[in-house]
Amino acid sequence: MAREYDTYTDDVSTIKEGVEITIAIRETDIYRTRVVKAIVSSNKKALPDGDTLWVRYNLGPLRPEPWAIKILADVPGLLIKKAVGDQ
Amino acid sequence: MAHKDLREFIEALDKAGHLVKVKQEVDWNLEVGAIIRKACELEERATLFEKVKDAPGVRILGSPCATYARLAVAMGMDAGRPVKEIAKEFDKRIANPIKPLLVSSGPCKENIIKGKDIDLFKFGVPMIHDGDGGRYISTWHFIVTRDFDSSWVNWGMYRQMIHNETMMGGMLLPFQHIGKIFQKYEKANKPMPFATAIGTEPLCAVAGVLSPGMGVNEADLAGGLRKEPVELVKCETVDLEVPAHAEIVIEGHVLPGVRVDEGPFGEYTGFSSAPRNPRPVYEVSCITHRHNPILTVSNMGMPVDDNDIITNSSFRNVANSVLAGLPVVDVDVPAYGSCHLVVVSVRRAYSGIAHHVASAIWGSKLGSQAPYIIVVDEDVDVFNLGEVIHAVVMKCHPVRGVHAQPNSPGHALWPFLNFHERHWGQAAHLLLDCTWPVDWDPNIEIPAKISFGTSYPKALQEKVVSNWGKYGF
Numbered sequence: 001m002a003r004e005y006d007t008y009t010d011d012v013s014t015i016k017e018g019v020e021i022t023i024a025i026r027e028t029d030i031y032r033t034r035v036v037k038a039i040v041s042s043n044k045k046a047l048p049d050g051d052t053l054w055v056r057y058n059l060g061p062l063r064p065e066p067w068a069i070k071i072l073a074d075v076p077g078l079l080i081k082k083a084v085g086d087q
Numbered sequence: 088m089a090h091k092d093l094r095e096f097i098e099a100l101d102k103a104g105h106l107v108k109v110k111q112e113v114d115w116n117l118e119v120g121a122i123i124r125k126a127c128e129l130e131e132r133a134t135l136f137e138k139v140k141d142a143p144g145v146r147i148l149g150s151p152c153a154t155y156a157r158l159a160v161a162m163g164m165d166a167g168r169p170v171k172e173i174a175k176e177f178d179k180r181i182a183n184p185i186k187p188l189l190v191s192s193g194p195c196k197e198n199i200i201k202g203k204d205i206d207l208f209k210f211g212v213p214m215i216h217d218g219d220g221g222r223y224i225s226t227w228h229f230i231v232t233r234d235f236d237s238s239w240v241n242w243g244m245y246r247q248m249i250h251n252e253t254m255m256g257g258m259l260l261p262f263q264h265i266g267k268i269f270q271k272y273e274k275a276n277k278p279m280p281f282a283t284a285i286g287t288e289p290l291c292a293v294a295g296v297l298s299p300g301m302g303v304n305e306a307d308l309a310g311g312l313r314k315e316p317v318e319l320v321k322c323e324t325v326d327l328e329v330p331a332h333a334e335i336v337i338e339g340h341v342l343p344g345v346r347v348d349e350g351p352f353g354e355y356t357g358f359s360s361a362p363r364n365p366r367p368v369y370e371v372s373c374i375t376h377r378h379n380p381i382l383t384v385s386n387m388g389m390p391v392d393d394n395d396i397i398t399n400s401s402f403r404n405v406a407n408s409v410l411a412g413l414p415v416v417d418v419d420v421p422a423y424g425s426c427h428l429v430v431v432s433v434r435r436a437y438s439g440i441a442h443h444v445a446s447a448i449w450g451s452k453l454g455s456q457a458p459y460i461i462v463v464d465e466d467v468d469v470f471n472l473g474e475v476i477h478a479v480v481m482k483c484h485p486v487r488g489v490h491a492q493p494n495s496p497g498h499a500l501w502p503f504l505n506f507h508e509r510h511w512g513q514a515a516h517l518l519l520d521c522t523w524p525v526d527w528d529p530n531i532e533i534p535a536k537i538s539f540g541t542s543y544p545k546a547l548q549e550k551v552v553s554n555w556g557k558y559g560f
Contacts, residue, residue, distance in 0.1 A: 006361045008220070008348065009423040026347060031214055031222050031251045033347075058362035060218025060351045078250055081365035083508075 004028045005069060006062075015055075017041050020072060025053065036077040043052040044068040049077040088163050089313035092194065092332035092510040093286045093381055097135060097148060097162060103166045105132045105157055112138040115222075120215035123149035123386040124233040130154055130391060135381075142211025146381045150287050151227055151391045153385070158400070161289040162312070170522065171470050174419075177312070177400045178407065181297070185310030187317040193331020195284075199323060200374045201415075206252045208372065210335060210382050212332035216353035220363050221248040222354060224255065224337075226385040227393060229295025229305070231327045235271035235279075240327070242305035244295040247283060247337075247369060248349050255369040256349030258361070258556060259341070260499060262455045262512075264301065269341055269367065276342035278323035281369060286334025291317055296394075298452055318477045324372040334380045339371040355387045355394040355425055360502040361509065391422045406431070409451040413443060419469040420457070430460040430469040440518035442490065449516055455496040458514060463521045466536065478521040490518040 009015060015023070024061055025046050028035040042065070050068035057063070064071045090096040100106040107126075113119050113136050126134055127150055134149035152158050155164040157175050162180075200206075212222040225247035233240050241264045247255045259266040272279035284291070294309035310316045317465050319328035322338045353359045362396035385393040402420040406429050410418065414436040422428050431444050441462035448460055463469065463478045483489065497504055497514025504514055523533050535541070539548065 011361075026221070031249070032208070032210060032252075033221070056218065058351065058364075060216075060359050061218070062279070078254060078368065081346050081348065083346045083365055 002051050004052040004054065005034075006056055008056045008058050012042065012055060012060050012063075012065075015040060015067075018046070022075060022079070025069070028054070033078060035077065035079045037075060039054045039070045039072065078081050088159070089290065089315050090163070090288045092288050093148065093151075093334055093383065096289050097150070097381075099160050100133055100157060103160050104154075105154070105160060105166060106135060107132045108135045108137060110137050112140055114140045115142065115211045115213045116140075117146060117214055117217060117383065119149065119211075119213040120386050121232075123384060124216075124388055126150060127153050127386060127392045128389060129330065133157055134370075137491065139211035139445060142209065144379045145209075145211040146379065147211060147213070148286070148381055148383050150385055150393055151383055152293065152396055153391060155396060158293075158396055161293065172472075174400060174403060178404055180312045180314065181308055181404050183311045184307035185314070185316050187306040187310060187319045187328070189328065190318045190320055190331050193320045194377045195320065195329065195331055195333040195336050195375050196377050200376075201324070201372065205218055205371055205374055207249045207255065207337070207374075208252060210376075210380065213251060213384060214249075215384070215386050216359070216388070218359060219248075219349070219352050220232070220350045221250065221256075223248050224382070225283055225285065226255075226387070227292055227385040228283055229287070230265060231282040231284065231329055232265055232279060233327060234267050234268050234302075235275065237279075237302070239302045240304050240306065240388065241265060242270060242291075242309070244293040245353060248352065250347060250349075250368070253371045254347075255337075255371065256347055256366050257369060258349065258499070259367050260512075262452070262496065265300065266386050269299070272341070273343040274341050278342055278370075280327055280340055281338070282322050282325055282327045282329050283337040284329045284333040285337070286381050287330045288313070288317075288332060291330050292383070293397050293400070296397045298405050298456075300452070322373070323375060333377075335376040335382065337369075337371055338373040338375075339369055342368050342370055349427065353386075353388050354500050355392070356427075356500050356502050357387075357389040357400075357425060358500075358502040361499045362506075390425055395422035395425050402426050402429065402457065405451065405453055406457075409447050409453070410444060413439065413447065415444065416465040417469045421475070424459070427457055428461065429453070429457045430461045430463065430475050432463050432465050432467055432469045434465050435522065435525060438525045440525075441518060441522055445490070445492075445516070445518040446539050449492070449495065454516075455498060455512070458495070458501070458516045459519070460516070461519045461521060463533055464523060467521070479519055482521040482523065483519045488520045492518070494518040 047068035050070040053067040053069035136147040229242040290312040294305040321333040348367040414434040416432040
């Protein structure tokens with residue numbers, strides 16, 4: 001059964017489609033964060049065996065059209081980033 | 088008489104008619120949040136959820152102190168006391184701190200969970216608002232941290248979001264005490280020990296919202312508010328102490344140099360104004376909790392909620408102390424201003440007094456919290472928002488009475504700032520001077536106030552009051 005995830009970005013062009021990427025996603029059933037190696041696509045037909053990936057803006061609103069995600073492997077831990085903002 | 092724990096406070100709320108017990112199962116996913124939010128917007132009673140989906144044995148207390156009546160119950164006062172009276176009693180207690188007592192054990196040690204058994208999801212933590220970046224386990228609580236290079240112990244209410252079973256994220260702003268302490272640990276590349284106490288007796292959590300100066304232990308202020316010491320126990324895995332009666336205690340370390348996306352979150356401003364951003368990470372090493380623990384949840388948003396009530400009390404207390412020595416009559420931080428507005432009444436003593444007041448407040452720690460200040464004459468009751476609005480529109484000149492102060496410190500959560508300004512904390516402050524100018528002649532230039540108390544002879548006022556019922560009112 002297809003599962004649902006979501007991820008956050010204001011600029012969808014930063015998510016590379018059709019190639020293996022490392023991305024932080026949330027399981028939308030319990031809102032647990034996972035880091036995965038995956039292939040994603042804005043066109044669900046391009047990944048027919050993929051799960052649903054909803055994309056949210058960084059302030060929370062949901063984009064209307066879901067993407068697709070094919071998870072290849074889990075990456076342990078969280079996706080560490082450089083500190084920016086909240087100064 | 089202080090409540091010994093959260094459960095005794097819940098009983099007192101129930102007895103006072105300020106509690107609703109929800110017996111049917113509720114969903115942690117938005118339903119709990121929606122009920123608490125609606126109750127806040129109706130200024131309804133606190134809510135005890137007795138059956139939470141996926142969390143057997145867990146209860147949730149929603150909005151413990153979102154009305155002045157509940158704050159009064161927390162303080163052991165009659166729920167019907169006027170706000171001004173509650174405020175004065177609050178100030179009196181804060182002025183008399185009592186040091187905590189260290190005890191060997193307590194109810195918070197009934198269950199001790201370490202290692203692979205740690206699971207932050209087991210407490211029925213609600214997804215509070217649609218669009219939140221995660222499930223926020225810490226919304227009515229306090230985080231204990233010890234200063235890097237002194238014995239100062241800080242208690243503060245800072246949000247914590249669950250990333251996974253053992254990791255949480257949060258916002259540690261540099262002007263907050265926890266942010267200042269964390270900067271020292273991070274500079275030394277050391278993890279910062281923390282302990283989050285959830286579901287304490289309510290005045291301990293209230294103390295976590297107070298803004299005393301650096302070096303002041305909020306545990307002492309909690310003792311003052313309770314009029315008896317807080318009993319503390321040692322943590323299991325970090326060198327910190329927490330209230331023995333807490334429902335849930337989460338221990339661990341904030342990792343230096345590590346940032347992971349956290350947020351957004353519907354915040355005290357009534358908006359979700361800070362975007363998802365890389366923020367510090369809490370790594371959990373132990374959870375202790377009472378049997379059948381009670382998770383306390385505040386649903387912040389449009390006023391009035393717990394934050395509006397508690398910051399009113401704490402910020403007013405700070406403002407009072409920084410204004411000592413000025414001809415100030417009264418201070419209020421109205422709940423509907425969500426702690427961003429301070430109203431001060433003054434005696435008509437000298438020119439520029441409104442600026443004197445504003446400079447004192449903005450020069451204190453409140454400068455990064457309270458962008459709006461209204462200064463009124465002493466005949467205006469600062470606790471009566473209607474009188475304050477009237478003073479603004481009738482006594483504040485739209486040009487001469489409005490004083491903007493650019494290049495002031497701001498807050499990442501202030502909705503009126505643009506993204507760049509929120510990012511860098513660049514803001515502005517505004518003073519509304521609603522006092523009559525000192526150089527206006529009272530007999531010639533200052534208009535006579537038209538009200539029952541000012542426009543009729545005293546004897547006639549007394550006659551009208553004494554005959555009020557006879558007139559048919």
